[in-house]
Amino acid sequence: MMASKIKTIGVLTSGGDAPGMNAAIRAVVRMAISKGINVKGIYQGYKGLLNEEITDLNARDVSDTISKGGTFLYTARSSEFRTPEGQKRAAENCRKHGIEGLVVIGGDGSFAGAGKLAELGINTIGVPGTIDLDIACTEYTIGFDTAVNTAMDAIDKVRDTSTSHERCSIIEVMGRRAGYIALWCGIANGAEDILLPETYDYDEQKLINNIIDLRRRGKKHHIIVNAEGNGHSASMARRIEAATGVETRATILGHMQRGGSPTCKDRVYASMMGAYAVDLLADGKSNRVVGYRDGDWVDFDIAQALAMQKTIPDYMLRVAKALSI
Ligand code: ADP
Ligand code: F6P
Numbered sequence: 001m002m003a004s005k006i007k008t009i010g011v012l013t014s015g016g017d018a019p020g021m022n023a024a025i026r027a028v029v030r031m032a033i034s035k036g037i038n039v040k041g042i043y044q045g046y047k048g049l050l051n052e053e054i055t056d057l058n059a060r061d062v063s064d065t066i067s068k069g070g071t072f073l074y075t076a077r078s079s080e081f082r083t084p085e086g087q088k089r090a091a092e093n094c095r096k097h098g099i100e101g102l103v104v105i106g107g108d109g110s111f112a113g114a115g116k117l118a119e120l121g122i123n124t125i126g127v128p129g130t131i132d133l134d135i136a137c138t139e140y141t142i143g144f145d146t147a148v149n150t151a152m153d154a155i156d157k158v159r160d161t162s163t164s165h166e167r168c169s170i171i172e173v174m175g176r177r178a179g180y181i182a183l184w185c186g187i188a189n190g191a192e193d194i195l196l197p198e199t200y201d202y203d204e205q206k207l208i209n210n211i212i213d214l215r216r217r218g219k220k221h222h223i224i225v226n227a228e229g230n231g232h233s234a235s236m237a238r239r240i241e242a243a244t245g246v247e248t249r250a251t252i253l254g255h256m257q258r259g260g261s262p263t264c265k266d267r268v269y270a271s272m273m274g275a276y277a278v279d280l281l282a283d284g285k286s287n288r289v290v291g292y293r294d295g296d297w298v299d300f301d302i303a304q305a306l307a308m309q310k311t312i313p314d315y316m317l318r319v320a321k322a323l324s325i
């Protein structure tokens with residue numbers, strides 16, 4: 001085993017939790033230990049770093065975590081850390097606890113914070129953990145697969161009762177700014193309409209016309225998957241029922257989509273990305289975000305990663321429409 005120059009690293013989870021975060025922490029801890037690096041777990045993200053809620057983690061501390069949803073390090077949002085003073089104090093706390101490198105598991109906001117710590121001399125690496133799949137530099141984010149499978153199962157159930165009663169159902173899935181969960185569930189659940197924040201045009205008449213048209217073609221239900229960012233599912237249901245005469249119900253799936261035991265895909269991607277982050281730190285790298293692209297594990301400069309844009313694949317939308325007739 002090659003001795004690494006870096007002696008101690010920290011790991012934290014930040015922003016919204018995602019299934020697979022525990023698997024990523026476990027990978028960070030065990031990969032580091034395998035390289036002779038000590039690991040400190042930081043509770044409650046940047047908030048815990050500011051409050052010095054820091055503990056030593058050994059290989060046994062992460063036993064029995066790979067299959068668990070949530071994050072055993074907890075997560076938080078910290079307004080104090082957004083300030084230059086907060087960031088300076090966080091970097092000082094890292095130094096006080098001997099933390100030379102830091103793995104930040106979270107989303108874009110967390111990576112912006114990681115970039116600030118890197119500027120202040122703490123080697124930081126971001127690992128994409130969010131159910132929203134909305135990080136542009138990577139084709140995959142930890143938690144997405146579990147979340148879409150949870151939502152898909154729930155929508156299947158709503159669809160059963162929707163068919164029995166020949167109703168229209170609006171099902172609101174998570175995604176305040178990103179429609180990937182809605183798009184994937186829309187295709188997987190055979191939705192008649194998919195409303196994404198990226199493309200939503202508030203044209204309810206179009207929806208109403210489609211419901212009436214598909215009724216004429218013999219459809220027994222009408223499933224509308226609506227992303228959280230568009231909102232208004234309950235009032236939309238009332239308006240659609242009034243305009244079409246088709247009984248309409250709204251179901252908001254909510255935070256159930258963020259929990260649960262991670263799927264195989266989430267456990268594997270989390271394990272690989274967590275381990276890759278430690279490899280980067282051991283190689284003396286800093287200010288990088290881990291990603292998965294074209295079949296490979298890759299990394300990008302944080303500022304470059306945050307500047308990248310991700311768009312909804314138009315072909316997937318067109319296919320979803322074609323398959324809903
Ligand atoms: P996510 O990481 O899932 O995008 P947030 O946007 O809530 O979640 O960010 C998590 C935390 O990261 C915030 O509470 C804040 O402490 C920190 N953060 C977010 N944006 C910035 C920023 N621009 N600069 C510094 N820290 C930030
Ligand atoms: O984890 C991502 C996400 O679920 C978004 O889809 C949603 O907008 C947000 O988190 C809600 O988070 P919270 O309820 O924790 O503020």
